[in-house]
Amino acid sequence: MGEFPLPRIKDFIRRVTPFDTLGEEELGAVVAHMEIAYFPRGEVIIRAGGPPATDLAIIQSGSVKVTLPEMEGGEILVDIRGEGETFGAVSLLQGSQALFEVTAREDVIAFLLPAAKFRELVDRHPAFKRHFSFSLARNLQAVQRNPATWFATGHQGDALGLDAQLARSQVGELMTTHVLTCNPDTPVREAARQMTRRRVGSVVVCGSEGHPLGILTDTDLRARVLAGGADPEAPVGEVMSRPVRSIHPKAFAFEAMLEMIRHRVHHLVVSEGGRLLGVISDHDLRVVTGAAPVGVVRDLDKIHSPDELELVHQRLDPVLEMLLRLGGSAQYMLDLATEFNDRLTAKILELTELEMESQGLGRAPATYAWLALGSAGRREQALRTCQMNGLVHDELPPQRREAGGKWFLTLGSRVVERLASAGFPLCPEGQVASQPAWCQDRLAWVRTLEDLIAERGVCVMPQAGPLFDFRAVGGSDGFAAYLRQRVTKALEENRRFLARLARLLPYSRAPLGFLRDYVVDKSGEYQARLDLKQSGLTPLVHGVRVLALEQGLAATSTLERLEALARRGVISETFASDLREAFSFITLLRIARHLEARAAGLEPDAQVVPASLSPVQRKMLKDSFAVINELQDLLARRHQDQRVA
Amino acid sequence: MAEGFQTGGLRLSLARARNRWLRFRLRGRELDPRARANLGALDNLRLDEPARSHRFVVVDLETTGLDPNKDRVVSVGAFRVVGGRVRLGEVFSELCNPGRDIPVESIKVHAIVPDMIHQARPAWEVFLDFLGFLGRDILVAHFAPFDVYFMNRVMKGQFGFPLQNLVLDTVELCRTLLLKPDPYGVYLDFKKCGLDALAELFEVEVPERHTALGDALATALIFQRFMQKLESQGRGSLREMIMLGGMVA
Incomplete structure (x- = not known):
């Protein structure tokens, strides 16, 4: 039999990496060695700890999850593979017992290439060798899911628009290590003299065991001694600021910024286990960010008329944007923005109340x-x-x-x-x-x-x-x-409402197939877009909300709700942390997209073109959607049970 | 289920009895080697072994029309299924010369135009090759009586006896596994067992529908599902499969 008779199958395999590197004739020969297998949803195709795979599987339709079983019976999701992706290569090539478990997430139809033929391809074609040894490394890497490495793999001008260098700056790298210290009995004048000689803006006041008690800064000297009239001979302990805000040296620059904004201070003491390591100031951060965020928040506090609000908003936005650009965890980004927005709202309320009073409307x-x-x-x-x-x-x-x-x-x-x-x-x-x-x-x-x-x-x-x-x-x-x-x-009296709320999602399932299509269609121009809010955040937030309401939780933020739900055992710790990652990732991606659009002068929306994402981001997005699907399944089951009960 | 077990076994027993009688009748006669091989088609079947452990050939014929008495075969396509997997390298695919013009209606369906078949061999020659490909494997077809009728016409003409292989019908499997019990055939919702309906139900993508090979592949993939369905119900033996999907002659 010469030419392989079903061109469509050959066309399909031709688009699968690295089979796309094979010549026409060899491709036909390879396809002729393949078999089509069907695995029903839920079937464990390769068992972790079991014998190695006997074939390389190329998924034609459906998807599988690759997991790493844990001792306690849980599992770590390593990867989700969909159309045009392969599985089985790792154990097959290593010839040892399978490390990962492969389970059909949906009904799967796969093309199987027998081990012998596959090994022959790997031996003869560098492209195969490269691809499959990389996939092994990638799998192992994925296990060590370190959020800090998510973006590091992106290349220059990464789609997220985050400068990795900046995003990863830690307090320990930016702080001043030559810290001036004194004890609380030191006279203020003496402390000020020392500060001038050493050219620093602060002196850390330490107790007898060397632990920081407070801090004396230029601002304190100006406000309390020069303007406030305190005695220059008074002991530092009476004039210093306290309690002293401290931060860990491994914290991100971003977190330091947030601490400063929250507590309206310009200096933080860097300490580890009660031991003083250094001081980080607003100025040190300015080196990284180019602007001092604390100042802007202070400006907000200083406003006295509604007309000035507009101006602050104009100054505030770029700073907020800059901070978001710096990156950091989603939690910090959201906290920071909330802090800004809450202060702005409180200020508007305060000014409006005053305005109404002055217009004779009363209090x-x-x-x-x-x-x-x-x-x-x-x-x-x-x-x-x-x-x-x-x-x-x-x-x-x-x-x-x-x-x-x-x-x-x-x-x-x-x-x-x-x-x-x-x-x-x-x-x-x-x-x-x-x-x-x-x-x-x-x-x-x-x-x-x-x-x-x-x-x-x-x-x-x-x-x-x-x-x-x-x-x-x-x-x-x-x-x-x-x-x-x-x-x-x-809600306790009307359980039916929650069941209805659970089913209310204006959405069916997270679009895994969307990314799958992309995989198959990477050669062509793919214009479809994915709405991060509609397909990702909304169903996730809503699902978590329903569970939280069901439990009567006071927390309103998704991350706090997840934590509380896991603590109560409503969802497993693993599942909660998967959802946390999904939420964080999509949130970060969405913020980045938004800023990018703004920078390009476009109307920001929550849409991404999957083709523009890096492979790591696509994988993360795929994983996130898979977790959201699981959440939906859980909700559906819960409320089905309740209806029966 | 006791009755069912009997039925599955009974069908094979009957087929074997007929087969033995045929061999007795043909004893000592000189036979074409392919005919001789076909006589042994039922020898290796093990009723209580999993169906999956047997070898199957899934076939589809394209014809000039739907009337078995008038119409002729224009192409034969078949895949072998071993261990529950469809082997892409063991394929039978050939056009036949029906020895007359192809009706316009059928050209519309399978897109085989007269020029393509002028060089093709006559159907009986192609079919004898297919018999070699089939060997002793179990034959599977969608609405098997139709395909078997055409094959038996050649078999009887060439060798004087019908095809000896065990035949499974995916329409029959669909009827017994998916439709509600309907012993008198009053509902007649066979449309649900059409190839397109089943392909849609199982979300099987048919690469080239209405070519013999494309339809054979679709049938093979559907057959794979039925096999899995039976296994998941703990009814994975060949005996069960014959009971539910053996061709009703």
Whole structure:
């Protein structure tokens, strides 16, 4: 039999790396050695610790997961392989017992090339040797899943737009190691003299055992001694700043920045195990970032009129952007952005209240809280996405109800408007505090939420989820806790609501096939795009939210919810950490995409072109989607069980 | 299931009895070696061994039409399935010269035009080669009676006896495994057992539908699913498979 009679099969194999390097005739001969096998979903195709694979498998349709079983019965996901990808090479080439377990994730049809023929190809073709020895290394590397190495593999001008050098700068590399120290009894004048002689901006005040007690900085000298009138002969202990904020030398520059912003300090003491190693200052960070973030946040605090807000927003954004560009963990990025946004919101509230008072509208007629909903409520609004917020205030006596309600509505409308001009757009479906339905007293809020849960309400279901992510930003704290408690109680009485909420996803399954197509089609021009928010973050966040609501968790952020869920044993520690990684990865990718689009002067969106991702990123994305699929399966099972029960 | 076991065994027993009677009748007669080989087709079957351990040949014939009395074979395509895997290197694929014009309707279906078959050998020659390819393996076809009818016409014409191999029908397997029990055939929802319907159900991509080889491959992949389905139900023996999918003659 000369020419292989089914050209389509040959065409398929021809596109599989490294078979694409074979000549026409040899390819035909290789295909003629193949067999087609079918593995049903769930079948363990290669068992870890079992005999090595007898064939190299090329997946024609479906996907498999490659895992590394752990002692305690868990498993580490090493890889997901889809159409046009291979498995079995590692154990086959090593000839030893299989290290990884390969399981069909879906029904799989695979072309199998017998071991002997495969070895012959590896021996004769350098391309095969290169490809399959690389895949072994890659597998082993994937096991040591170190987030720090995710991006390091990318080349220059990496798609993430993060300068790896900067992203990986650690406090230990940037800090000043020649630290000036003194004891608390040293006179201020003496300390200042030493600082001048050594040309440093701070002196660390240490106790008798050498542990840092506080710090005396240029700013302290200026503010407390020169301007504040403290005695230059007084002991340093009376003038120094304390407690001293410390940070670990292995922390990223980014984290140091966040600490400074949070505590509004310019210096951090670098210590390890109570031992003083150095000092890192705002200035040291400026070397890396080119701007001093603490200053910008200070500027925000110094504003006294609403007109100045616009200016700060203009200064704040570039700094925030720069910080995001620096990279770091998703947790830190989100914390940082939340810190900025919360301060901005609080400032706007404060100024608007003052403005209303000066216009003769009077003060707040009752205590209130500003509620952040949706991503802001989850502390996940890294980007300037749609506003979602509300206002809850104390009940007013009947005679003041109307006027009071109007006052709060005015406040809500003005704040919403200012937030919009600060870059948080108003979206058609977004609930905001300028709408009477979301600017109410406590009892009305409880009624609204309870109606929603008992499905008596008029609220459209798809928007229901983010409402439950409420968190108080400005004003009194008690409101959010009270509402949370009532929501939890209402949910306990209406289990059906959660089941409906679980099934509510405006989405079917994470698009693994999308990436798979890409693999098969890498030669062609592939224009399809993938929406990171719609297909990745939304289903993940929503799934975690449903579980958290079911458990009555107070935490609103996805990462905190995951931690609490794992602690309660609702999901396994491994699964929680997989989801954490998926969330972090997609979040980082999304932030990077957004910044990239902005830099290019384009309208930012959450879309990526898979072809533009590095192989590592594609793999991570694939893994992330696989985990999200698992979460969906879990939710589906849970709520099926509950319906039966 | 006791009755079922009997039925599976019974079918083979009957086939073997007929086979023995045939051999007795043909004893001492000089036979074509291919005919002689075919007489031993039932010798190596082991009823209680897994079906997977047997060898199968999945065949598809393209014809000039659907009337077995009038129409002729234009191509034969077949794959061998060993150990539950479809061997891409053991393929039979050949066009036949039907000795007359191909109706326009059938050209539309399988895209074989008259020019292509003028050089082809007559169907009986091709078929005798296929008999060599088939050997003693179990024959599998989608709606097997149709294919077997055509083959038996050649068999009887050449050797005076019908094909001796065990025959499994994927339509029959579909009917017994997938459709609801329908002993009187009142529902007649055979459409669900069509090749396209099954390919869609199992998400089997058929590379070249309506070529003998493409359809044979689709049938082989579907047969693979049925085999797995039976195994997952603990009914993976050849006996069970004959019971559920043996050709109803």
